[in-house]
Amino acid sequence: MTLPAAPPPSVAAAIRGALLTADPLAKARATRAVARDWRLGRLAAEFDVAMPDRPARPAEPELLPPGRMPKRGRGQSERGRIALWHALAHIEFVAIDLALDMAGRFGAAMGRGFVSDFLAVAADEAMHFVVVARKLRALGSRYGALPAHDGLWESAAATRHDVAARLAVVPMVLEARGLDVTPATLERVRASGDSGGARILARILDDEIRHVRIGVKHFVAAADRCGEPPAELWKSLVSRHFRGSVKPPFNDSARESAGLSRDFYAAVAMPQRAG
Template identity: 40%
Template sequence: MEAAGGAEPAEGAAGGREEPQPVSRTLVDSALEILDTADPDEKARLGDLAAAQWLRGEIPLPYDPAHPPRSPPDRPARSTEVRLLPPSRTPKLGKGGSAQSRLALLHSLAHTESWAVDLSWDIVARFGAQLRMPREFFDDFARVAQDEGRHFTVLSARLRELGSQYGALPAHDGLWDSAMRTSHSLLARLAVEHCVHEARGLDVLPTTISRFRAGGDEQTAKLLEDVIYPEEITHCAAGVRWFRYLCLRSCNSDPTASSIPQAIIAQCSELPRDGTINDNKIEVVGDGQTARFTQGSNGHDKTVQLVEDGMAQCKLSDFRDEDEAAVIHTFHSVVREYFRGPLKPPFNTEARKAAGFEPAWYEPLAVKEVEKQEV
């Protein structure tokens, strides 16, 4: 039957009416769901699922440029069963000489890993889309988040095996306090959380392992030694890698590197301005194209293809000595601004080196900077 004014166009025909395309679930959507989940076991389970789906390609987009994600919460949802105290009021853990002290150490480790789950998903949700980070950035921190969730799960299970549970003791909120101080800057977040706190974990873990072993708890010692310790090295490495990347990207006049202070950009050596750094150093291709993403006639598939075409393809390895010197100088400036006090030796030099974290990065920060006084 012919309608007034001509034939009604068929569904899906050229120039005709099309069904609205469904909004794709993205990795950032999953990160926000995890941050909104209070139960720590469920938080870890959802994180493991999201990371696995992303790494298998079942979540095709890191974020949907046609539907900007909401901002992550200032503080993630947390279980009310875990009583949080100021660091100054948190009971001392002891040195593992008694069963009670070892339980306190184990509980503290589980708490740190639970917070690390939130920190890893927060960095994805807070900075990934905002700074149009490469796909490898999302890969790295999805893996980190998955590891941290597994660490929490096995430590929490070990607590139960020993007749306790996560939440049985009070804990402090220091890690998230520093996360809030760096919530405006990915560069500062990477420096403080992933290059200072994560590296500090590498420094103290061997001693912690020895304390459990000396107390006769070989099972916990092996858990820390064989599972958690080697994976924590890769987490520190991710922080170092992406700190370097951001510094070099800012030197390349990248307009998305808004977290880099201009004074710090000026410290970097001059790099090519065509978006590509070759010779097996860093290659950035297509950066800036994300601003032109649209939800076109092919809907979801077209959006996926545009993200794949426009995301920066990042290859990180060695680069020039002068570039490394500029990055290290930037690291010193950022840590002195956002971390309270000097770094505490002794340092686990071997583990830090395995993470790409040479002494030149951190040794100058181990003493307070002394201002020169005019005579």
């Protein structure tokens, strides 16, 4: 007698499992496995379990409020270089959870294409984390050796009820800010003679342009379903759900490549102070 094949696990259960994996490298591996299994049709498109309110975190790094974080400097000294790459590692680590939660929390309503897009983003962020953590180890340190802040996940928690708000804040504010600041960081790293580090940052920048483009695509579709102009809806949601400020300088060319025109952000940008 042949027993019937067991049904494939649900994509929601697989995503939840990755979110609840605390060890950073294990989370990166689990995330890439989820993305691969979904792409290969090994996961059922079922959302039968809820996403956790907060993903699992390792014991280190110590998480501080953003205002208590020590100043990092410009990365010229060995200590400064380690602080720079540690900060980047933390951003990429939290970005894994942001993309996983996006797919798992909103995928049932948003459909297969949305899930595929954000699981692909999560796999990219996992790869970024592994590469940056390896760079950090080459400098004689490790992820967790320095404190980090929890502001990125706070933005996710504030928008857990509304996919349009999440898209407005996470890809279109937080990730878009990376498009603004990464080129200058890349040039400083290259000028210091670290060609390997510059290649890492160039790859991350290219991927993040695509990630913002994915966020903009799904946000515009959500705005169209609501019958609201995308730029006006974005401004309204950012003013309600983002506690920080949208501030220049902007990398307009990278933002434009990602589909994020100045119609969205110019009117809400905080003026840059002279000096």
